[in-house]
Amino acid sequence: MTVLSEPLQFSSDDTASGGVGHVTLVGAGPGDPDLLTVKAANALRNATLVLYDNLVSKAVLELVPASADRVYVGKVSGHHSLPQEGIIELMVRLAKGGRRLLRLKGGDPYVFGRGGEEAQGLVAAGIPFDVIPGISAAQGAAAASGIPLTHRDHAEALVLATGHLRGEADARTVDLDWVQLARPRQTVVIYMGVATLPVISTQLQAHGLAGDTPAAIIERATLPGQRTIVGTLATLPEIARTHDVRAPALIMIGTVVSLHAELGEPASAVIGCG
Numbered sequence: 001m002t003v004l005s006e007p008l009q010f011s012s013d014d015t016a017s018g019g020v021g022h023v024t025l026v027g028a029g030p031g032d033p034d035l036l037t038v039k040a041a042n043a044l045r046n047a048t049l050v051l052y053d054n055l056v057s058k059a060v061l062e063l064v065p066a067s068a069d070r071v072y073v074g075k076v077s078g079h080h081s082l083p084q085e086g087i088i089e090l091m092v093r094l095a096k097g098g099r100r101l102l103r104l105k106g107g108d109p110y111v112f113g114r115g116g117e118e119a120q121g122l123v124a125a126g127i128p129f130d131v132i133p134g135i136s137a138a139q140g141a142a143a144a145s146g147i148p149l150t151h152r153d154h155a156e157a158l159v160l161a162t163g164h165l166r167g168e169a170d171a172r173t174v175d176l177d178w179v180q181l182a183r184p185r186q187t188v189v190i191y192m193g194v195a196t197l198p199v200i201s202t203q204l205q206a207h208g209l210a211g212d213t214p215a216a217i218i219e220r221a222t223l224p225g226q227r228t229i230v231g232t233l234a235t236l237p238e239i240a241r242t243h244d245v246r247a248p249a250l251i252m253i254g255t256v257v258s259l260h261a262e263l264g265e266p267a268s269a270v271i272g273c274g
């Protein structure tokens with residue numbers, strides 16, 4: 001593995017003679033390597049240079065040939081080892097040097113993965129690229145925890161939202177359309193929301209969503225040690241704290257969560273009060 005504080009030295013070289021290279025944005029799925037698309041798995045097996053994030057599981061990375069260069073561009077203990085602009089610059093520089101590279105991202109590149117920004121950077125620099133989709137964490141978590149994302153008796157709409165804090169210093173807040181998220185008959189899935197779950201719970205209740213609405217956290221979905229923690233909109237923050245839930249985890253809110261009791265994994269793997 002190459003970490004970006006070290007100078008980049010590559011063992012492989014597929015530099016096309018004088019031509020510009022190519023970037024493939026690849027969705028690595030939620031973790032279980034069997035959930036890669038066939039196209040993504042083939043691209044990984046043929047890779048010579050891979051830039052990957054912290055959410056890409058070890059099992060997925062193992063598909064990359066030992067001879068390929070791997071560059072870690074994810075977070076190191078809360079800090080980005082390379083800011084987003086730096087990742088784009090690096091991809092552009094490598095591709096301009098003729099390299100063909102895989103940009104491997106957890107889940108789907110176009111769902112909260114900043115894949116859109118990276119694609120824009122590539123377009124701006126005139127680098128040819130393509131995108132291989134991945135199973136997003138919401139889909140992986142739904143299947144693995146027995147919580148359908150939509151269901152005729154429960155939800156006709158699915159909203160994917162980010163619980164990430166935005167803004168400067170003291171004014172950092174979760175800036176979401178709470179009125180929209182508090183609507184009935186929909187499922188709300190929140191990415192990156194573990195730290196802000198108390199705010200999310202309070203705001204949704206303040207905007208009219210009942211405190212007894214079923215809600216769950218799925219931690220490490222599809223990965224070894226996956227946990228599904230079930231409660232209600234009101235109780236989930238406390239339950240998550242008690243069980244020391246850590247990222248990566250997804251929050252699911254809506255009456256579809258009640259289906260977990262019927263469709264979910266055996267009770268021994270489940271924590272919480274359904």
Ligand code: SAH
Pocket residue numbers: 030031055105106107108109110111112113135136137138141190191192193218219220221222223247248249250
């Ligand atoms: N592009 C990714 C999302 C990147 S944002 C996708 O499509 O899934 C990162 C967030 O995704 C994490 O904070 C977490 O909320 C969620 N996530 C990613 N992998 C996960 C997993 N295996 N289990 C639960 N949540 C996951």
